[in-house]
Amino acid sequence: MAAHTSPDDPSTKELLRALRVDGSADLDRRDPRETFGWDKEGAAEVFAAEMEALVDLQKRLFADGSNSLLFVLQAMDAAGKDSTIRSVFSGLNPAGVDVNPFGVPTEEERAHDYLWRIHHHAPADGRIGVFNRSHYEDVLVVRVKDLVPAKVWRKRYDHIRNFEQLLTDEGTAVVKVFLQVSRDEQKERFEERLQRPDKRWKFRAGDLDDRALWPAFMEAYTDAIEKTSTDDAPWYVVPADRKWVRNVCIAKILRHHLDEIDPQYPDPEDGLDDIVVV
């Protein structure tokens, strides 16, 4: 089924080019409230069509069984990481998707190099892996909060590029998304979290410490994105103040990269045509 797009919609190619970081991340020139010419209804239609295509691609990825896709999701608090996973990835067959959150490292994790806890969760052939936060925290929160000396985190961009190249070379497509929420929208979402009994549990007082460090985080994000966005493992900056825009963007990014893998159903065994099932 073809996606219904209004004449004002950007072509997918143009959209992906706008979202993708090639050189400068331009975080302060991007608008987290961007709509790309969609309205809510139109976006929902496009989203539904994209999901249909994604379901088919995921089936083929699984059946083919020779490649995988790693989707890295990074953002400030309340930017919608959990909601993205719920909205987009829950539409796929859960048997083929592995979602892994990375929080404050445990004592055992801290006693190893920072990629130790990560590599183990890279997706196996045929599967889609989703990282809710990732190894990037080790050049983001770790840098902003001085958790290790600068001479230690500065070397990590090279490690990360090499690590992701290793994954790519071995058959895992690596796709990275920064959900860009505005500081104003984060404030509103925090206030809602504080007010709603069903959302309060998500709020930690520490979230306000990170919010206060916003400019330092944006600097760290800029550096991380610019230093590690490569042809094989690109970063996309997705406007995230409006969930319906965010969802379409993510679905289109995912579809593009699964299309690039171009997974195929394996050839059936010989002689199936002669079989009669009794």
Ligand code: AMP
């Ligand atoms: P949440 O995603 O809201 O559940 O929060 C997870 C928290 O873990 C965030 O505050 C992250 O900054 C923090 N975190 C994740 N990875 C690391 C890391 N490698 N070092 C320190 N803190 C981390």
Ligand code: MG
């Ligand atoms: Mg949180």
